[in-house]
Amino acid sequence: MTSTARVVVDEEYSIAEIDPRIYGSFVEHMGRCVYDGLYSPDHPTADADGFRGDVADVVRELGPTILRYPGGNFVSGYDWEDGVGPREDRPERLDLAWRSFESNQVGTDEFLRWCGRVGIEPMMAVNLGSRGIREAVDLLEYCNGRGGTPASDLRRRNGQADPYGVRTWCLGNEMDGPWQIGHKSAEDYGKLAAQTAVAMKRADPGIELVACGTSKPVMPTFATWEAQMLEHCYRHVDYVSMHMYVDPDLYPDTASLLAAGVEIDDYIAAVTASVDYARAAGRHSKPMPLSFDEWNVWYNSRPRDLGDWPHAPRLIEDTYTLADALVLGSFLTSILRASDRVRMACLAQLVNVIAPIRTEPGGGQVWRQPTFYPFALTARYGRGTALRPAVTCPRLSTAAHDDVPQLDVAATRSEDEMVVFVVNRSLAEAASLELDVRVRGHRPGRVEHTVLAGPDPAAVNGPDAPDAVVPVVRDAVALRPGEASVELPPASWSMLRLLP
Numbered sequence: 001m002t003s004t005a006r007v008v009v010d011e012e013y014s015i016a017e018i019d020p021r022i023y024g025s026f027v028e029h030m031g032r033c034v035y036d037g038l039y040s041p042d043h044p045t046a047d048a049d050g051f052r053g054d055v056a057d058v059v060r061e062l063g064p065t066i067l068r069y070p071g072g073n074f075v076s077g078y079d080w081e082d083g084v085g086p087r088e089d090r091p092e093r094l095d096l097a098w099r100s101f102e103s104n105q106v107g108t109d110e111f112l113r114w115c116g117r118v119g120i121e122p123m124m125a126v127n128l129g130s131r132g133i134r135e136a137v138d139l140l141e142y143c144n145g146r147g148g149t150p151a152s153d154l155r156r157r158n159g160q161a162d163p164y165g166v167r168t169w170c171l172g173n174e175m176d177g178p179w180q181i182g183h184k185s186a187e188d189y190g191k192l193a194a195q196t197a198v199a200m201k202r203a204d205p206g207i208e209l210v211a212c213g214t215s216k217p218v219m220p221t222f223a224t225w226e227a228q229m230l231e232h233c234y235r236h237v238d239y240v241s242m243h244m245y246v247d248p249d250l251y252p253d254t255a256s257l258l259a260a261g262v263e264i265d266d267y268i269a270a271v272t273a274s275v276d277y278a279r280a281a282g283r284h285s286k287p288m289p290l291s292f293d294e295w296n297v298w299y300n301s302r303p304r305d306l307g308d309w310p311h312a313p314r315l316i317e318d319t320y321t322l323a324d325a326l327v328l329g330s331f332l333t334s335i336l337r338a339s340d341r342v343r344m345a346c347l348a349q350l351v352n353v354i355a356p357i358r359t360e361p362g363g364g365q366v367w368r369q370p371t372f373y374p375f376a377l378t379a380r381y382g383r384g385t386a387l388r389p390a391v392t393c394p395r396l397s398t399a400a401h402d403d404v405p406q407l408d409v410a411a412t413r414s415e416d417e418m419v420v421f422v423v424n425r426s427l428a429e430a431a432s433l434e435l436d437v438r439v440r441g442h443r444p445g446r447v448e449h450t451v452l453a454g455p456d457p458a459a460v461n462g463p464d465a466p467d468a469v470v471p472v473v474r475d476a477v478a479l480r481p482g483e484a485s486v487e488l489p490p491a492s493w494s495m496l497r498l499l500p
């Protein structure tokens with residue numbers, strides 16, 4: 001069955017200039033994200049620092065613009081000093097967040113140097129769980145200080161003469177969560193965040209700071225957390241974080257999972273409202289953008305065995321399906337439509353741990369999960385200005401949702417092209433989409449349709465079949481300049497590039 005739909009995109013209906021940092025990702029010392037993922041000194045492609053060259057190439061292809069590091073829950077028990085200096089002198093520690101053994105063979109310098117080599121901006125998090133203001137300022141000085149202080153001189157002695165100039169810093173991680181080491185009340189966290197922010201900005205006024213917002217929509221403290229902690233730190237911070245994972249096992253069926261995007265939209269709207277309440281209540285003139293710095297699909301309710309303090313265990317290495325890739329596509333359309341408020345976002349995580357990229361150790365291979373493709377293509381082509389599309393399409397109801405639009409659409413306009421991203425949420429119905437693109441001056445004449453689809457929404461990629469789910473480029477029918485007719489398969493993600 002095929003339904004009919006119409007999308008009008010007018011270049012004048014702009015939402016915001018897109019901050020390229022919405023296409024970020026996340027590297028945590030957890031499982032095999034760092035060790036046996038990015039870093040594998042015995043691998044034939046390893047560079048002088050021990051980072052895999054083949055993985056770095058696939059990371060470049062994925063195209064994240066910023067990488068959050070080193071956690072996550074890990075950061076709340078991390079002593080950054082353990083991870084700098086000669087490797088043979090670094091202590092081994094218990095990572096209390098994930099009950100793993102931390103060798104500290106990768107630390108701040110290795111990560112920041114690797115970011116420089118792959119051309120990605122770092123976003124550092126400071127530990128406000130087991131530590132506080134002094135250690136946060138020391139780490140900032142270690143990274144950004146010009147020299148002449150103990151921390152910045154230590155960096156120079158460790159071989160890095162020039163400051164790294166890290167611009168973006170997270171004030172802790174998920175401090176609203178009782179699972180977090182050093183978990184705090186909103187009031188205690190808000191005060192500590194304010195004091196740490198004042199000190200860090202004195203040390204380096206050029207930095208931007210992210211305060212911890214709510215770690216998931218179901219938190220009992222959601223919304224009051226934002227209001228209460230911002231009462232103390234609003235004027236000192238530049239962003240509020242939000243995190244969200246969609247767990248496919250919590251949906252009654254695949255049709256319901258494919259409609260999860262409406263919950264993402266609702267959550268962004270709710271966080272925006274609670275942050276705006278704090279702005280109004282505190283009589284603040286400055287708007288507060290959001291950093292959606294952990295998001296993804298995560299089969300989080302599945303049992304996991306943390307083991308007996310292993311080093312780099314196989315932890316939450318979720319295998320993603322085509323259906324999961326469509327949900328990931330919906331995260332991105334939601335973020336683009338909210339790009340006036342969401343100015344940074346990080347797909348959690350980058351390699352192996354709930355990641356678009358998977359690796360095998362030894363001389364093993366690297367492969368791309370289905371979720372890799374909507375991210376890579378949106379990060380590459382969804383640039384410039386986010387536009388507000390007018391969408392006319394049938395509505396669906398699922399076991400978990402009433403009245404959901406069949407198509408989930410976002411649009412962008414850069415200098416050279418307009419791009420429309422569409423998720424067809426229907427498992428049963430294709431959509432015949434009429435696209436009307438309004439651009440003053442010239443009207444695009446050619447449409448390139450890239451589609452990720454397939455007969456089986458449960459299809460996956462693996463080391464033996466790395467290309468089972470890959471996007472294909474199809475013909476779209478250009479009707480007249482600026483108009484096209486496109487067939488969207490059921491359960492599909494599409495990118496429509498409107499070219500001159």
Ligand code: AHR
Pocket residue numbers: 028071072073074173174215294348349
């Ligand atoms: O990304 C995995 C974990 O999810 C992070 O460590 C934590 O911040 C979140 O709960």
